[in-house]
Amino acid sequence: MVNFDYQTPTRLIFGRGVVQEKLHDVMEKFGKRVLITWGGGSIKRSGLYDQVREILKDKEIYELPGIEPNPKYDPSVLEGVRICKEKNIDVILSVGGGSVLDCTKAIAGAACSDADPWDVITMKVPTLKAIPIVDIITLAATGSEYDRGGVISRTDTNDKLAYFSDLVFPAVSFIDPTYTFTLPVRQTLAGVSDCINHIMEQYFCGEHIMMNDAFMEGAIKSLMKNVRIVLEDPENYEARAEIFYATTLGCNGIYSLGNSESGWPMHAIEHALSGHYDINHGEGLAIVTPRWMKHILSEKTLERFVAFGTGVFGIDPALPEMEIAEKAIQSIHDFYREIGLPMTLHEVGIDGSRIDEMAHHIAVNEGLENAWAPLYEEDIAAILRDCL
Numbered sequence: 001m002v003n004f005d006y007q008t009p010t011r012l013i014f015g016r017g018v019v020q021e022k023l024h025d026v027m028e029k030f031g032k033r034v035l036i037t038w039g040g041g042s043i044k045r046s047g048l049y050d051q052v053r054e055i056l057k058d059k060e061i062y063e064l065p066g067i068e069p070n071p072k073y074d075p076s077v078l079e080g081v082r083i084c085k086e087k088n089i090d091v092i093l094s095v096g097g098g099s100v101l102d103c104t105k106a107i108a109g110a111a112c113s114d115a116d117p118w119d120v121i122t123m124k125v126p127t128l129k130a131i132p133i134v135d136i137i138t139l140a141a142t143g144s145e146y147d148r149g150g151v152i153s154r155t156d157t158n159d160k161l162a163y164f165s166d167l168v169f170p171a172v173s174f175i176d177p178t179y180t181f182t183l184p185v186r187q188t189l190a191g192v193s194d195c196i197n198h199i200m201e202q203y204f205c206g207e208h209i210m211m212n213d214a215f216m217e218g219a220i221k222s223l224m225k226n227v228r229i230v231l232e233d234p235e236n237y238e239a240r241a242e243i244f245y246a247t248t249l250g251c252n253g254i255y256s257l258g259n260s261e262s263g264w265p266m267h268a269i270e271h272a273l274s275g276h277y278d279i280n281h282g283e284g285l286a287i288v289t290p291r292w293m294k295h296i297l298s299e300k301t302l303e304r305f306v307a308f309g310t311g312v313f314g315i316d317p318a319l320p321e322m323e324i325a326e327k328a329i330q331s332i333h334d335f336y337r338e339i340g341l342p343m344t345l346h347e348v349g350i351d352g353s354r355i356d357e358m359a360h361h362i363a364v365n366e367g368l369e370n371a372w373a374p375l376y377e378e379d380i381a382a383i384l385r386d387c388l
Contacts (some may be wrong), residue, residue, distance in 0.1 A: 031090025071103035080081025080107035094135040098142025102150025105168040127165035141191030143250030145173035160275035177240040198250035208262035219309035263371025296373035
C-alpha cells in the first residue's frame with residue numbers, strides 16, 4: 001500500500017432543495033462582492049438563475065456568462081480575471097456544470113497573481129492565493145465540485161491542460177440531483193462515461209488494495225445500473241442521486257488512496273482530441289477507453305483486466321484469464337454502445353488526417369512513457385487509428 005497525504009477541505013451540501021435552504025447563509029461568510037459564473041441558457045430555462053439572484057439580492061453581483069464546454073482561456077478565463085481584479089471580487093459563485101467550475105478555478109487562482117494568467121494555469125508560476133469558490137453543480141460528470149483542479153483549453157495552440165492547486169478546492173459545493181432531471185440525454189450519458197473513466201484511470205495501476213477495488217467496482221456498477229434507469233425514467237431521484245454521488249468522488253483521490261499512480265493515459269489522449277476538435281469530453285473518453293485497453297493488454301497488465309472483468313461485469317472467473325480480459329474489453333464497449341454513445345471518431349466528425357500531429361502532441365506534452373502501461377508516440381497513434 002502506497003503512502004498518502006490526503007485532505008479534502010470542500011463542504012458538500014447534498015440533496016433536494018439545499019440551495020434554497022442554505023445558499024444565503026453560506027455566502028454570508030465570504031463577503032459582499034460576488035462574481036457569478038455560468039454557461040449557456042439552461043440555468044435560466046430551469047429557473048435556477050432567477051432563484052440564485054433572488055437569494056443573493058443583498059449582494060453586489062457581477063456576472064461572467066457564456067462559459068463553454070471545454071472552457072476557453074480566451075475569452076472566458078481572461079475576462080473573469082479582469083472582472084475579479086477590477087471589481088475586487090470577494091467570492092466566485094459557479095452555477096452550472098464542470099466546465100463552468102473548471103473555468104472558475106482558473107480565474108480564482110490567476111486573479112490573485114500579477115503573473116500572466118497562462119503561466120499560472122500551466123503552473124510555471126505557483127498559485128499562492130485564490131479567491132474563494134462556492135458552486136452549484138448542475139451536471140453529474142467531472143467531479144470538479146470535490147477536487148483541486150480543472151481543465152482549460154487554449155484554442156490558438158490546441159492545448160487542453162489541467163490546472164491544479166490546493167487553493168482552488170471549492171469551499172462549498174451544492175449538489176441537488178433534481179437539477180439533472182431535465183438534462184439532455186447526451187449530457188447524461190457523457191457525464192456517466194466521464195466518471196466511469198475517472199474510476200478506471202485509478203483502477204488500472206500497479207500497486208492496489210482490495211478495499212479500493214471493491215469501492216471502484218461498486219461505483220462503476222452503480223453508474224451502469226442507474227444510467228439505464230434514468231434513460232427510462234429521467235426524474236428518478238434515487239438513480240440520479242447515486243449517479244451524482246459517484247461522479248462527485250471521481251477526481252478527488254478517495255477512490256484510490258494507497259494505490260500507485262497510473263498516469264491517466266486515456267484522459268491524456270482524449271484531451272488532444274477535444275483540444276484539436278472541441279468534441280464532447282465524455283464521448284471522446286468512451287471512444288478511447290476500449291481501444292486503450294486493447295492496446296495495453298499484456299501478461300504484465302492481465303491481472304487488472306481479470307479483476308475488472310470479474311468484479312464489474314461478473315465474468316466467470318473459471319475462464320482462461322486472457323479470455324476474461326478480452327470479454328471485459330468487449331463488455332465496456334458494448335455497454336457504451338448500448339446506452340447510445342458514439343464509439344468511433346468518425347461518428348464525432350474526426351477523420352485520420354491529424355492523427356500523427358495529435359500523437360506527437362500527446363507524446364511531447366503528457367509524459368505517457370511514465371504511465372503504468374507506458375505509451376510512446378507510435379502507441380498513441382495506433383490507439384487513435386483504432387478509434388476511427
